[in-house]
Each structure stands twice: as structure tokens, then as C-alpha cells.
Amino acid sequence: MSKKPVQKSTSTKPLFMWAGGKNKLIQKYLPLLPGGIDSYSEPFFGAGAMYIWVQENLKPKTCYINDINEDIIRIYRCIKSDPQRFIDNIKQYETIYLPLSKERRKAYYYEIRNKHAWEFDQWDDYKLAGTLYFLMKTGFNGIWQINKNTNNRFGTPSGLLNQKDSLFDYNNIIRWHELLQNTEIYSGDWKDCPTSDFNFYDPPYRDSFTNYGTGWGDTQATDLITTSLSTRGIVFICNRDDGTDWIERNSNGYYIHKFPITYTAGRRKKEGDKFKAKPATEVLLIKL
Numbered sequence: 016m017s018k019k020p021v022q023k024s025t026s027t028k029p030l031f032m033w034a035g036g037k038n039k040l041i042q043k044y045l046p047l048l049p050g051g052i053d054s055y056s057e058p059f060f061g062a063g064a065m066y067i068w069v070q071e072n073l074k075p076k077t078c079y080i081n082d083i084n085e086d087i088i089r090i091y092r093c094i095k096s097d098p099q100r101f102i103d104n105i106k107q108y109e110t111i112y113l114p115l116s117k118e119r120r121k122a123y124y125y126e127i128r129n130k131h132a133w134e135f136d137q138w139d140d141y142k143l144a145g146t147l148y149f150l151m152k153t154g155f156n157g158i159w160q161i162n163k164n165t166n167n168r169f170g171t172p173s174g175l176l177n178q179k180d181s182l183f184d185y186n187n188i189i190r191w192h193e194l195l196q197n198t199e200i201y202s203g204d205w206k207d208c209p210t211s212d213f214n215f216y217d218p219p220y221r222d223s224f225t226n227y228g229t230g231w232g233d234t235q236a237t238d239l240i241t242t243s244l245s246t247r248g249i250v251f252i253c254n255r256d257d258g259t260d261w262i263e264r265n266s267n268g269y270y271i272h273k274f275p276i277t278y279t280a281g282r283r284k285k286e287g288d289k290f291k292a293k294p295a296t297e298v299l300l301i302k303l
Contacts, residue, residue: 027071027190030090031148032157033062037217037253040297041068043274047301049249053077054211056248059218061087069213070194081201081208084159086147086169088202093144095195098188104145109182112153117176124153124173132165152182205239212248220255237265240300244268249303256296269300 029036037044041064055075057066060082069075082088093101108127115123131146138146147169154171162170201208205216218239219231236254243250256262256273263271276297 027067027194028184028187029062029064029067030094030187030191031062031151033064034157034159035217035220036062036064036157038064040253040274040276040299041065044251044299047251047272047299049073049213052212054213054248055079056208056211056214057081057217058205058208058214059216060091061217065215065217067194069215073213075212076197077211078198079201079209079211080198081203081205083203083205085202086143088200089140090144090148091191091195092200093141094188094191095198095200097141098192100141101145101148102183102185102188104141105148105183108145108149112149112182113178113180120153120176121173124150124176128165128169132168132170135168149182153178206242210246210248214243214246214248214250216243216250216252218252218254221257221261233261240266240269244302246302250301252300254298254300256298262298262300266300269302272299272301273297274299 029038050073052069052073052075054077055066055069055073056079057063058079058081060066060080063080066078066080070078080091090101112120112123127146128150131143131150135143135146150169150171153174153176154169155174158171159169160171161167164170199209205218216239218236221231221233221236240252243252250269252269254262274297275294277294
């Protein structure tokens, strides 16, 4: 590994809000990050904030990304393969949505969410990816929720619906297309994602209430920690401090770092009739 990286801002942004995303924590990780690397792996991808930073600052030759959520991964695959076709699909929604009143926007959101739930088997990949992307950009606060009444598919309620001039950053989509050209994309179990010089694991929180459609508890967390001890390269594992000593008792072989964080998406505390951002502590385990 070469010298520690110098902090640089990134021109690319995550494609969507994502509860538990690491945008703010990258600043705290900076002194701990490796220098130049040839390869990077992120098996729990989500919105990919760390991937952006690594791509634009460490310049790996090859990246491997994975998420068990096939619908999210479809968005990345479509943008990598044919960004203009993806853009053509989402522009159709933007053209209809923007002129509507807030009340009509809400009705339109639920109409499209219902079609995404029940008519998806009639659509190609670009229609599926574009429709979900519209819903994620207009849904509530970066939350991923599945419901029975949406056919166990994306069921997040509508968001504030107060966009003015545009829904999408088309230039950012093109930047993602460029970033993804050196990236192999997987959708399956985290263990099936190839390892690399730098392996960044950001699994669901052990006590998370958010419904990702998959189970993740102490058994899965222990398996990840244990398996990663024999993984080649540097390993970062993120999670949330739940106020117990579970992390300390189950992380022999790792350096432990803790950082204060304030949740603004999903994990908020209700005070009276309003929600307030909730302070918490994020944990980072490092194997060198």
C-alpha cells in the first residue's frame, strides 16, 4: 500500500438517498483509509458513497460491487450499459410529474408504485429500473420498504413531493456510467462477491427496523466478521453500536473505531408531533 490518501471532494454523488449511507462518515474514516490500491470490493453496495470516494481518489483498476437487492443492482447495470436508454425512461416520468400539483403528484406516485408492484413482469430491464428510480427519488427519505399490498415489492410511502425544476441529475447519471466501466456488478450473497486489496462491508444494522426483504442478525454478523478474518487485503466492516458489548466480544482480530453520527433518514426520534434527528454511534472494524 502507498501513502495515505489526500482528501479530495468527489464530483459524483450517490444516485439516491439511502438510509445508513456513509457520505458523512467518510470524513471520519479518512485517516484510516488505505493509499493506492489495484482493486476494491463492496459486497453490500446500497448507494455506493464509499465506492465513489475510492474510485475518484484511489483510482483502482478493478472494482467489484454486489447487493442482494436485484432491483437496486438493475439500476446500476442499466446505467453502465446504456445510460441514454435509462435516461429516456426516467424523463417520461419527470415530464408528467413536474407540472402536477402536490395532491396530484401524490396520486401519480401511488399509481406508478402500484404498476411497479403488479405489472412489472410485462416490462424490460430499463422500464423496471427507470420506474423504481422515479419511485426512489420521490419516495420517503431514503427508506427501502416492502409491503404485502405492493406484492412484496417496493412499498415506501411518498415523500415531500416538493421538487421544483427537475427530479434527476442527468450529468450525475453519466458520471456513474463512466465510473462503472471498470466495475464488475453482482447481485447475490455477499460471499460471492470477489475479494480485493480493499474490502468494504456495510451490512444492515444488527438491530435495524428497516425492511430490506432479507434477514440480518447476530448469526449473519458473526459469520461476516469471522469469514473476513481470512479475506485477503484490508477489511473494513461497518455497523451500529447497540449499547451492548456485542461488538467487543465478537471482533477479536480487528481494530475497533467508534464515531458519533446523527441519523436524518429513517432512524429518528419522535418528540411530540415532530421527528428529531437521533444521535447514535457507528462502529468500524478494521483488519489490516
